[in-house]
Amino acid sequence: MEEYARYFEFLRYSLGEELTPPPSYKEIDWEKLYVFARHQTVEATFWRGIQRLDQQGLVKLSEEAVLTWMARCKKIERRNNMVYEKAAWVWKNFKKEGFRSCVLKGQGNALLYPTPLMRTPGDIDIWVEGSDKDIIAYVDSVCPGFKRSYHHIDFINAGKVPVEVHYRPSWMSNPLHNKRLQEWFKSHAEECFSNEQKEWGFCVPTYEFNCIFLLSHLYAHLLREGVGLRHLVDYYHLLSGNKTQQPPSEKTLKRLGLHGIAGAVMWVLHHQLGLEKEKLLCDVDEKRGRLLFHEILEGGNFGKYDERTLGGDTHNAWRHNAKTALRDIRLVRYFPSECLCEPFFRLWHYFWRKRH
Numbered sequence: 392m393e394e395y396a397r398y399f400e401f402l403r404y405s406l407g408e409e410l411t412p413p414p415s416y417k418e419i420d421w422e423k424l425y426v427f428a429r430h431q432t433v434e435a436t437f438w439r440g441i442q443r444l445d446q447q448g449l450v451k452l453s454e455e456a457v458l459t460w461m462a463r464c465k466k467i468e469r470r471n472n473m474v475y476e477k478a479a480w481v482w483k484n485f486k487k488e489g490f491r492s493c494v495l496k497g498q499g500n501a502l503l504y505p506t507p508l509m510r511t512p513g514d515i516d517i518w519v520e521g522s523d524k525d526i527i528a529y530v531d532s533v534c535p536g537f538k539r540s541y542h543h544i545d546f547i548n549a550g551k552v553p554v555e556v557h558y559r560p561s562w563m564s565n566p567l568h569n570k571r572l573q574e575w576f577k578s579h580a581e582e583c584f585s586n587e588q589k590e591w592g593f594c595v596p597t598y599e600f601n602c603i604f605l606l607s608h609l610y611a612h613l614l615r616e617g618v619g620l621r622h623l624v625d626y627y628h629l630l631s632g633n634k635t636q637q638p639p640s641e642k643t644l645k646r647l648g649l650h651g652i653a654g655a656v657m658w659v660l661h662h663q664l665g666l667e668k669e670k671l672l673c674d675v676d677e678k679r680g681r682l683l684f685h686e687i688l689e690g691g692n693f694g695k696y697d698e699r700t701l702g703g704d705t706h707n708a709w710r711h712n713a714k715t716a717l718r719d720i721r722l723v724r725y726f727p728s729e730c731l732c733e734p735f736f737r738l739w740h741y742f743w744r745k746r747h
Contacts, residue, residue, distance in 0.1 A: 395688060398427055403665035405440025406627060412444060421456045430691035431620035435509035438464045468508040474498055477549035478515050479592030491520040491584040493594035495560060502588065502595060503628040511621065514553035520584055523558040527747060530556055539747055541740055561607040564736035565728045568648030572607060575647060598636040601629055602672060610652040613686060614722060614729055615715055617694015620687055627660055630670045641673045648728055655679035679725050
């Protein structure tokens with residue numbers, strides 16, 4: 392854990408504006424840090440800190456290590472440019488077909504960063520206005536046979552970038568909380584579908600919407616497969632960059648069943664990433680926060696490196712369900728509402744997919 396402590400001291404320096412690096416940076420094994428950053432998909436965030444060290448004449452990396460970091464971050468920049476272009480293309484094509492939409496997560500989150508090209512990109516997630524039946528029917532008319540689930544349907548690859556079309560931004564297993572969450576999303580849809588970023592050529596969610604949506608998305612990943620540091624860095628930039636807009640109230644967080652995970656996220660953001668107290672959505676929850684932090688370290692991005700449970704092919708339905716059940720058992724003390732409802736949601740979802 393001492394090694395991780397050095398990493399997070401350097402991460403706080405990399406994220407913030409403080410020019411004085413922590414003394415522990417001199418003891419960092421940069422090759423091991425690179426592996427950690429790759430597992431957590433936050434390479435360019437750490438590279439920002441390394442560049443600041445270099446500007447002060449303090450960098451201690453070998454030439455080989457510098458070239459490795461530079462090559463990886465240049466690759467992230469190129470990939471980002473391509474994904475931005477494809478995201479705009481997808482958004483404009485839905486607009487031509489008469490659908491309003493906005494880009495969720497990935498490229499939407501990247502716009503929150505100091506440099507929009509520094510976030511490691513993934514696929515394109517686009518929230519399209521309309522019912523699940525109408526959107527599934529449209530996607531099937533364009534390219535039939537794609538896998539669909541309760542909140543999204545897979546779509547064509549836009550230049551080797553997978554596209555997921557969302558008719559629901561996210562979801563929860565608890566039926567009451569999920570009903571309230573879907574109603575909350577609908578009540579804020581208009582402002583998201585009209586929040587166009589002219590420079591990038593697509594709409595993105597508002598600050599308030601992202602506070603709830605990204606929290607529910609992070610929660611879902613924590614409970615179902617694993618959550619990595621990139622999710623937390625996204626949320627850090629969301630909250631740290633806000634200067635004027637009102638965040639959702641604690642009453643809203645409680646009503647939507649998100650107060651427990653919000654307290655955990657706030658603990659990690661404040662104690663590990665250095666976010667100021669006045670920027671937090673709610674009081675920190677140390678018990679759940681330490682659990683979340685442990686899960687991040689154990690699993691890495693999307694839990695890919697978690698060796699505590701069943702490994703192997705996550706596309707195998709039985710293995711995937713078994714892994715999810717084991718997570719439910721491990722996390723039920725901390726998040727009983729979602730963990731106890733999850734097996735029933737999974738059964739209901741099986742029949743939902745049969746109907747759709």
